[in-house]
Amino acid sequence: MGDVDQQAIRQVLGGDRDAYRVLMERHFATIFRVAFRITGNEQDAEEAAQEAFLRAYNKLPEFRHNAGFGTWVYRIAMNCALNLVERRSREASWNAAPLETKFGIERFASKSKHGPEQALLDGEAVHLRERAMRQLTPMERTAFVLRHMEDQPIGEIAAALGVPANSAKQAVFRAVGKLRRALRVEPRTSVPLVKEMR
Amino acid sequence: MKTVREEDLIAYHLGELSRWQRLQMRRRLERDPELAAESEEIAATLRAFCCDPAPVVSEATMDRSWERVRGSLGVLDAPQKTGRGWVWATAAVSVVAVVLLAAVVTAPWSPVGRPVKNVANETVSPQNWSQKLLAELDHHKKTAEPYNHRPGPLTVGPADAVAEDPALATHLDTAERVLTEVSHTEGPLQPETREQVHRLLLENAVYRQSAERHGDMATAAVIDDLGRVLISLDAEPNAEQKEHASNPDAFRLQMNLGGVLLDLRILHHNDNSHGGQ
Numbered sequence: 001m002g003d004v005d006q007q008a009i010r011q012v013l014g015g016d017r018d019a020y021r022v023l024m025e026r027h028f029a030t031i032f033r034v035a036f037r038i039t040g041n042e043q044d045a046e047e048a049a050q051e052a053f054l055r056a057y058n059k060l061p062e063f064r065h066n067a068g069f070g071t072w073v074y075r076i077a078m079n080c081a082l083n084l085v086e087r088r089s090r091e092a093s094w095n096a097a098p099l100e101t102k103f104g105i106e107r108f109a110s111k112s113k114h115g116p117e118q119a120l121l122d123g124e125a126v127h128l129r130e131r132a133m134r135q136l137t138p139m140e141r142t143a144f145v146l147r148h149m150e151d152q153p154i155g156e157i158a159a160a161l162g163v164p165a166n167s168a169k170q171a172v173f174r175a176v177g178k179l180r181r182a183l184r185v186e187p188r189t190s191v192p193l194v195k196e197m198r
Numbered sequence: 199m200k201t202v203r204e205e206d207l208i209a210y211h212l213g214e215l216s217r218w219q220r221l222q223m224r225r226r227l228e229r230d231p232e233l234a235a236e237s238e239e240i241a242a243t244l245r246a247f248c249c250d251p252a253p254v255v256s257e258a259t260m261d262r263s264w265e266r267v268r269g270s271l272g273v274l275d276a277p278q279k280t281g282r283g284w285v286w287a288t289a290a291v292s293v294v295a296v297v298l299l300a301a302v303v304t305a306p307w308s309p310v311g312r313p314v315k316n317v318a319n320e321t322v323s324p325q326n327w328s329q330k331l332l333a334e335l336d337h338h339k340k341t342a343e344p345y346n347h348r349p350g351p352l353t354v355g356p357a358d359a360v361a362e363d364p365a366l367a368t369h370l371d372t373a374e375r376v377l378t379e380v381s382h383t384e385g386p387l388q389p390e391t392r393e394q395v396h397r398l399l400l401e402n403a404v405y406r407q408s409a410e411r412h413g414d415m416a417t418a419a420v421i422d423d424l425g426r427v428l429i430s431l432d433a434e435p436n437a438e439q440k441e442h443a444s445n446p447d448a449f450r451l452q453m454n455l456g457g458v459l460l461d462l463r464i465l466h467h468n469d470n471s472h473g474g475q
Contacts, residue, residue, distance in 0.1 A: 033252040
C-alpha cells in the first residue's frame with residue numbers, strides 16, 4: 001500500500017474526515033470503472049462508487065493494513081454494484097429501456113472514423129450487446145464483467161460476491177453461454193454482432 | 199474420449215484450465231473442425247465484450263461524489279487494541295477443547311457411531327454383532343425414499359423453468375447469495391439481510407407457482423424447500439429478542455441451509471447443461 005494511502009488512513013482515524021478525500025481521489029476512477037461495467041450506466045456507477053467509499057470509511061477501523069486500500073475498496077465496490085443491480089432488476093422500468101444510450105450509441109456516432117453509416121452500425125451493435133447483457137441475472141452479469149472485463153481471479157470474485165468459488169465460476173460460464181446465444185439469434189439484423197471492437 | 203462441453207470451451211478461453219488441459223483442448227480443436235467453429239464463436243462473443251471503455255471521471259463527478267460522501271462521514275475512533283480479546287479467545291477455545299475431550303473419553307460409542315446402552319451386560323459375539331449391524335442398516339435403508347417425498351433436483355432433465363424465466367434465475371441467484379451469507383455468519387441476522395430474506399420469501403411463492411406451471415416439478419420442489427428455510431429465517435428473533443430466548447440458536451440449527459444451497463447449485467448446473475445443448 002502506498003505511503004500516501006497509509007498517511008491518509010492514519011489522519012482519518014485520527015479524526016480528520018477531510019483526509020478521506022485523498023483516498024477517494026486516488027481510487028475513485030478505478031472504483032467508478034468497475035461499478036460502471038457492472039451496473040451499465042453512469043448514474044448507477046456513481047451511486048455504487050459513493051456507497052462503496054462510504055462503507056469503506058465506516059469499516060476503516062477494521063481495515064487490515066496488510067492489504068492495499070485500493071484492493072479492499074474495490075472488493076467492497078463489487079458487492080455494492082451487484083446489490084444495486086439486484087435492486088434495479090426488481091424495478092419494472094429497469095429492463096424496459098436501454099441502459100446507456102448516451103454513452104453507448106452516441107459515443108460511436110461522434111467518434112467513428114468511417115462515416116455516419118458505420119457509426120450507425122456500430123451503435124446498433126452496442127445496443128444489441130447491451131440487450132444481451134440484460135438477459136443475465138445480476139450475479140451472472142457481475143461475475144462475467146469481473147472475470148472477463150476486469151480480469152479478476154475467480155477466488156476474488158467469489159469472495160466479493162459471498163459465494164463459493166464454484167458458484168462464481170458457474171455464473172461466469174452461464175453468462176458466456178447466454179451471451180453467445182443472445183448474439184447468435186438475431187434474425188432481422190445484418191449488423192455483425194460478434195465482432196471485435198476497436 | 200471425453201466429450202467437450204460448452205463450459206470446457208469457455209473455461210479454455212477464459213484461462214480457467216490447467217496447462218495440461220489447455221494442451222489437450224488445443225489438440226482437440228486442431229483435429230475437430232466443428233469444435234473449432236464452436237470455439238471460435240465463443241471467442242468472438244468474448245471479444246465483443248472485451249474492450250468497452252468506461253467513461254472518464256470528470257472533476258465535476260469527483261467533486262459531486264466527495265460532497266455526497268463527505269456529508270455522511272462521522273468521526274471515526276482509532277482501532278482498539280485486541281490483545282485482551284486474544285486472551286479471552288484462547289481461554290474459550292481451551293475450555294471447549296477440554297469439554298469435548300471429556301465427552302469423547304467418557305461416552306461409549308458403538309461401531310456405527312451411536313451410544314451403546316449397557317454394553318457391559320451384553321455378551322455380543324462377532325456373528326451377532328455383524329447380524330445386528332446388517333439388520334440396523336437394512337432397517338434404515340430398506341427402501342429408497344424419494345427426496346422429501348417429492349421428486350428431487352437430481353435429474354438429467356433440463357430445468358426448463360429456470361432457463362425460460364430470467365426473473366426466476368435471478369431469484370435463485372439472490373437466494374443462493376443470501377443463504378451462503380447466512381450460513382457463514384454467526385449471531386442474529388443483520389437488518390439488511392433480514393430485509394432481503396423477507397423480500398425473497400414474498401417472491402418465493404410466485405416463483406414456485408411459475409415453476410409448477412412450466413411443469414418443472416424438480417425446481418418447484420427446491421423452491422418449496424427454499425421457502426421453508428426462508429420462513430424459518432424470517433421468523434428468527436432479532437438481537438434483542440434473542441437475549442430473552444431460551445435457546446438462541448434453535449432456529450438456526452433446525453434449518454437445512456446446506457441442503458437447500460446444494461439443491462440450488464444443482465439447479466444451476468442443470469441449467470448450464472441445458473443451455474449448452
